[in-house]
Amino acid sequence: MTSYLNKMISLVEELHLPLVDEQVIEIKFIIKCLDAKIPLPSAPNMLGIEPDVMDFYKEKLSAIDYQKLELVNQLLNNFRSYISRKYGVWSLANLNTAKEIVDKYNVHSILEIMAGNAYWSAAFSKLGVKAIATDNLEWAKGSCTGDLLFFPVKKLSAVDAIHKYRDVDIIICCWAPNFGSADMDIIEAYNAIQGKKPKLLFLGEKNGATNTARFWKSAKFKKSCELNSINHTISSFDFIDERFFEIK
Structure with a gap:
């Protein structure tokens, strides 16, 4: 498990938000396919959190938890960069x-x-x-x-x-x-x-x-x-x- 994934999983476990829990599951599945050198069955779901959803959680979460959510969102948005550096791929074949x-x-x-x-x-x-x-x-x-x-x-x-x-x-x-x-x-x-x-x-x-x-x-x-x-x-x-x- 890389520091990228470790950091994301740690933050998500602290937040307990289904929205990001589901996305971590998606990322783990993608990584499993990449490690096994097999294509995905279908195109992955959208990763990251829309601005209006972030605004919603800004009102609901504590300042500390919202900062954690911002970090999670940043990591989600950088997933393509992560797989390019670790696996040498920019596009996820399915x-x-x-x-x-x-x-x-x-x-x-x-x-x-x-x-x-x-x-x-x-x-x-x-x-x-x-x-x-x-x-x-x-x-x-x-x-x-x-x-x-x-x-x-x-x-x-x-x-x-x-x-x-x-x-x-x-x-x-x-x-x-x-x-x-x-x-x-x-x-x-x-x-x-x-x-x-x-x-x-x-x-x-x-x-x-x-x-x-x-x-x-x-x-x-x-x-x-x-x-x-x-x-x-x-x-x-x-x-x-x-x-x-x-x-x-």
């Missing part, structure tokens, strides 16, 4: 969303580029899909989470992976960085594919935590009932509005 993608797009093979520790590839593989995870692994050289793979990763740049595995049914890129040119390099490589193309999905937050400003301004996105259905299975667990985006 089987429900992966199955929706497989069903809606009739997916038998998938390529995950810039896969990191390949949590989403693990989810698709669990469903029987032929998954290929690739990453240049440069980030792993200086990260203590670089060897915490959820699924085997081939050392390959995103562009090279697109050229090599262009015959897959779908390509996904989860949480591309909001700096550099990697996301636009992917678009360029994808557009260069001749003949039938796989679908290309990015998972991230529009004009927010992921991808570059140029990407959000220049990339051409496709809207569809299938994509809407997929995104209905994703409920963001924090203030980041995580969604799938399909490239035309």
Whole structure:
């Protein structure tokens, strides 16, 4: 048990509030899945406490207990940061969303580029899909989470992976960085594919935590009932509005 979880559990036990008790149970379940290197069955519930709820408890709790609740809320809101540091993942893969993608797009093979520790590839593989995870692994050289793979990763740049595995049914890129040119390099490589193309999905937050400003301004996105259905299975667990985006 880490100091992060120890601190949260200690505070929650002192408060005795069902609202936060339930969220700690949720976090413990997520951690259990991450430790076992298995995807979640479905997207996690929302973590954190809404401002109006905090206002309500400010009137109900003592000053000391309210300070404890503020600390708990801060820890809940930092959960994504915690799992990125401990497990090397920014996005929580879940089987429900992966199955929706497989069903809606009739997916038998998938390529995950810039896969990191390949949590989403693990989810698709669990469903029987032929998954290929690739990453240049440069980030792993200086990260203590670089060897915490959820699924085997081939050392390959995103562009090279697109050229090599262009015959897959779908390509996904989860949480591309909001700096550099990697996301636009992917678009360029994808557009260069001749003949039938796989679908290309990015998972991230529009004009927010992921991808570059140029990407959000220049990339051409496709809207569809299938994509809407997929995104209905994703409920963001924090203030980041995580969604799938399909490239035309």
